[in-house]
Amino acid sequence: MKLKVSVAGATGWVGKPLCKAVSEANDLSLVGAVSRTHKGHNLKDVFGDPNLDLTVSKSVAEALETPTDVLVDYTKADVVKANVMTAIGKGVCVVIGSSGLTDQDFSEINQAALDNGVGVIAAGNFAITAVLLQRFACEAAKYLSHWEIIDYASDAKKDAPSGTTRELAFRLSQIRKPEVTHPISQTIGESQSRGVTLAGSQIHSIRLPSYIIGVEAIFGAKDERLTIRHDAGSGAEPYIEGTLLAIRKVRDQIGLIRGLDKIMG
Numbered sequence: 001m002k003l004k005v006s007v008a009g010a011t012g013w014v015g016k017p018l019c020k021a022v023s024e025a026n027d028l029s030l031v032g033a034v035s036r037t038h039k040g041h042n043l044k045d046v047f048g049d050p051n052l053d054l055t056v057s058k059s060v061a062e063a064l065e066t067p068t069d070v071l072v073d074y075t076k077a078d079v080v081k082a083n084v085m086t087a088i089g090k091g092v093c094v095v096i097g098s099s100g101l102t103d104q105d106f107s108e109i110n111q112a113a114l115d116n117g118v119g120v121i122a123a124g125n126f127a128i129t130a131v132l133l134q135r136f137a138c139e140a141a142k143y144l145s146h147w148e149i150i151d152y153a154s155d156a157k158k159d160a161p162s163g164t165t166r167e168l169a170f171r172l173s174q175i176r177k178p179e180v181t182h183p184i185s186q187t188i189g190e191s192q193s194r195g196v197t198l199a200g201s202q203i204h205s206i207r208l209p210s211y212i213i214g215v216e217a218i219f220g221a222k223d224e225r226l227t228i229r230h231d232a233g234s235g236a237e238p239y240i241e242g243t244l245l246a247i248r249k250v251r252d253q254i255g256l257i258r259g260l261d262k263i264m265g
């Protein structure tokens, strides 16, 4: 039996190659696609691919009228939570790729998933190199007590910090809270220039043309420094394999799992 998958944000930068990958996988079946711009059109005409023969829905609620096992969300920060809650309420498992959700949002999503007996997997970054950055940074945090994070993205990105950065701060907070030698609140001058404190880590977001998405964890110690950095390229391919893995694993548990490495071998 193939897993029935619906993609919200189907026509987007990640959504489009994801729809193709799902339709080409032997064990998966693309049963739903959501896009407001292309609602009512056939996806095969939108993509020029005869294998993608299904009608685009205007909303997640409409798409889930078709029996679905897993909803994947690659939309936007302002709609992802509502989409996820709609799916959970219908007993549909969810894979969250969209950024913008806070730790509080994830806590509410976890509770809703537990209440409804469904699985949810979220990753701020589904690329293997970003997973490795998280893993190496968490290892470094066991030995080095001072760090700050720089969050890089294009000037067009509306939400900040990125999902990659939020997840890194969350994961580091599970190792320990970093030490701050001079309290941020006692900064002389403009304390905002010290960035925002998120899950204990100090975050500095940069939004400039020519950046795609990147994150840099800087660890400082007496007379030495360690920098661990991830930079995404301009293609969406690195996110596809990780998302497919999450689709295949999400029905194995109830509640929320945050981070691709939690489901990797």
Ligand SMILES: NC(=O)c1ccc[n+]([C@@H]2O[C@H](COP(=O)([O-])OP(=O)(O)OC[C@H]3O[C@@H](n4cnc5c(N)ncnc54)[C@H](OP(=O)(O)O)[C@@H]3O)[C@@H](O)[C@H]2O)c1
Binding pocket: 008, 009, 010, 011, 012, 013, 014, 015, 034, 035, 036, 037, 038, 074, 075, 076, 077, 078, 079, 096, 097, 098, 099, 100, 123, 124, 125, 126, 127, 163, 239
């Ligand atoms: N976790 C990861 O590994 C990863 C990797 C890359 C990107 N992301 C995140 O994934 C999300 C999507 O990124 P992208 O670059 O693919 O975006 P994109 O190219 O702008 O595509 C967004 C998609 O969502 C739909 N959409 C946009 N606004 C919407 C709204 N208000 N309500 C419903 N649908 C809406 C768009 O179609 P319509 O406008 O036609 O509805 C489009 O299909 C972002 O949050 C991004 O940060 C995560």
